[in-house]
Amino acid sequence: MTLYLTGLHSGTNPQPGLGSARSLRAAFPKAHIVGVDYSPRSSGIHWPELDQIWLQRPWDEMHLPSYADRVRGVLDAGGCWLSGTDLESRWLAGQFPDAHPRLLSPSMAALQSIEKPGVPAAAAALPVRIAPYRHTAATSDWDLHAFCRAHDWNLWLKGPYYDAVRVTNWPALEAGRRFLTGLWTTEDLFVQKHVAGFEESVCFAAYEGELLGAVRMVKRDLTDLSKTWAGSITEVPESFLQPLRAVLRDLRYTGGGELEMIRDADEVLWLLEWNPRFPAWIYGATLAGTNMPALLVARALGLDAPATPVQARAFTRVVLEVPVNADHPLPPLPEPLPVTGFGLKHPSGLLGLAKNMHSTALAADTAVSTPPPLPAVPASYLTDLEAAQASEHPTPQFIFLPTVAEAGFRRTAAAAQALSGPGLTVLPAYSIKTNPDARLLQCARQAGLLAEAISLAEVRKALQCGFPAGDILLNGPGKWYPDSTFPEAPLRVVFADSLADLERIAAGVRSGAVKAASVGIRLRPPHITSRFGIPTDHPEAFSALVRAIAGLPESMPLSAHMHMASSTIGVERWLRLFQSTLHWCGAVQAMTGRAFASLDLGGGWAPDDWTTFLTNGLPQAVAAVRAQLPDVKELFLEPGKALAEPAMALAMRILEIKEDREGGRTEVVVDGSVADLPMGQFQPHRILHRSAGGQSPLQVLGRGTTQLQGRLCMEHDFAALSVGLPETAAPGDELYVCDAGAYDKSMSYDFGKG
Ligand SMILES: *Cc1c(COP(=O)(O)O)cnc(C)c1O
DSSP states (O other), rough: EEEEOOOOOOOOOOOSSHHHHHHHHHOOOOOOOEEEEEEETTTGOHHHHHEEEEEEGGGGGHHHHHHHHHHHHHHOOOOOOOOSSHHHHHEEEEETTTTOOBBOOOOHHHHHHOOOTTTTHHHHHSOOOOOOEEEGSSOHHHHHHHHHHTTTTTEEEEEESOOOOEEEHHHHHHHHHHHHHHOOOOOOOOEEEEOOOOEEEEEEEEEEEEEEEEEEEEEEOOOTTTEEEEEEEOOOOOOHHHHHHHHHHHHHOOOOEEEEEEEEETTEEEEEEESSSSOOTTTHHHHOOOOOOHHHHHHHTTOOOOOOOOOOOOOEEOOOOOOOOSOOOOOOOOOOOOTBBBBOOTOOOOHHHHHHHHHHTTTTTGGSSOOOOOOOHHHHHHHHHTTTTTGGGGGSEEEEEEEHHHHHHHHHHHHHHHOOOOTTTEEEEEEEOOOHHHHHHHHHHTOOOOESSSSSHHHHHHHHOOOOOGGGGETTTTTOOOOOOOOSBBEEEEEEEEEHHHHHHHHHHTTTTSSSSSSEEEETTTOOOSSSSSSOOHHHHHHHHHHHHHHHHHTSSSSEEEOOOOOHHHHHHHHHHHHHHHHHHHHHHHHHHHOEEEOOOOOOOOOOHHHHHHHHHHHHHHHHHHHHHOOOOOEEESSHHHHGGGGGGEEEEEEEEEEEEETTTTEEEEETTTTTTTTTTOOOOOEEETTTTSSSOEEEEEEEEEEEOOSSSSSTEEEEEEEETTTTOOTOOOOEOOSOOTHHHTTTOOOSSS
């Protein structure tokens, strides 16, 4: 009996080779076990129970067809092959399209049916769910950002084979994408929602579709990489085993397998992935009485299934020193890489295999060669840009899109009006600081919106633009800036950002210096980091708030305010925060004996989310306010970027197309800069292109390999990092960066202009 085992590395991110070897040795003491690996750095080659080590050239140096012939040779000679890496299984499946009775890993068809993230075979039949995901190569950046917002920026960016990067914001996603694409030589990545819960696995062995054995393992201790360090082994419940048996039969599955899952607080099992091999902890299952490598080998060789004693129902790992195999002396440490340190996470040379497979089109991602889809750009953007005769203007310059702007304000006003009714009026207020352009304030005024200011300077601007004082909300931590002269008529609401601020407002109200029809408190959201508002989530803070409210005149109507950007914390989380705000308001009412007359839900909405929210979210929120805070007569909303962002585009021109193309990347210098587009690297923008001369039509650009470098002499000056600029682009061409009307405009600054 000759058994070939691969994937021998035993480190903090271990492979299954050694666990399989120990299991097989326990069942077949006389077997000749050959450890196969592709790197002298793989620690398992020194394990004393291996009879022979067959060390190959590194994957990226190997002639893969010859190696396939040698594998076929050892199989034909009677050997069994247990692959210990996903990537090698995939390569082998390609080399043996008609399978081999002693190649103990799944066929290509089976592998395709269990591919992550969708894992179609399991999703259709097993009692598991798959967390929402998007393939990055098949999604425009604009839509990817929307997906991340919808899932609370609580996500993982994962490679097709191994590795995952936690993603909580756009720059992290872009950096992770560059890193993983470089590492694994593929754009075939996906973003998947994080699931909170406890990790467990089902591990099994099957031969030609017949289930030979299976266990359930619950992780009891983890490494820093969240790998198993200890676990307990139990039987797989029949409700899981029965459909698993059917799936394996349908796939004619051969080999080991592990379904990695998370059990959430509601007992729902979320399938993360189905690995086409045994897990590294496989010897733990052997200790618990189910020796799956031995069952698999016995079945393949037509032997009786060996008996396995139960030693314990749980296992833990320890760290052992073993003598180094004299035939394979230790190599020196590699040169440290500047960014990632020592590249030792994948010591078996898997990165090289990925590269080699990619260059020979064997990888899973051949479908990725189609360019990523273009983002949808509404026709009104193009007509407004054409009407503005944007080509005539010097660049860089912001171009106002009047139809786009008006449509946003009108839609908002109409939705608010439709949701207003007896007892409760919904009142959107445009956030001035987001973009104080008078044209936007005029749009707001004409559509019937209020104005929301964070300083008395902004109050003055609103008054100049025709807003009566009673249509202005005043908010924020520095509202007395630049001085504290109030307009003669009272403002609609003045919100306190802290207890000190509340005391100052109360004193001002008593002395007549602060003229407000209502005084509000901004509540600091519990469990979310925010520097704003009055904390409520511990008893002392809460009672201090209750005491401070008692200092306000009885006749003064009270308002409450929450503001947390859903574009940052995600839409689902925002909705939960809203629910919790209603509860906190109820608690404040109960403790003070005073009812809130109005509620302000703040801003922070991405334009697309806002449009959705107006019809799906806001109606439910209004109903909840009516039900839970019946004394609230006015519900304020404070959209800023939801209305301003689409309303302007930044026009730029290409200055230079650099000749050096680094790693397939084209570097292009534009006359715009980080000073004109400060949010360029923090969120995606849709970009339009037109050849010089202004005659040709505007074309939407997708993602690509062009880096738009700003005109400034600063290392971090990029307008965009990965743009699909056409080959024909030339100096003088026009670029219009859409979605630049909010903080790009208001926070842009003069720099490098003499
Ligand atoms: C900035 C601000 C807004 C608007 O935020 P956007 O992200 O532009 O929607 C609303 N309310 C308050 C209190 C603000 O400070």
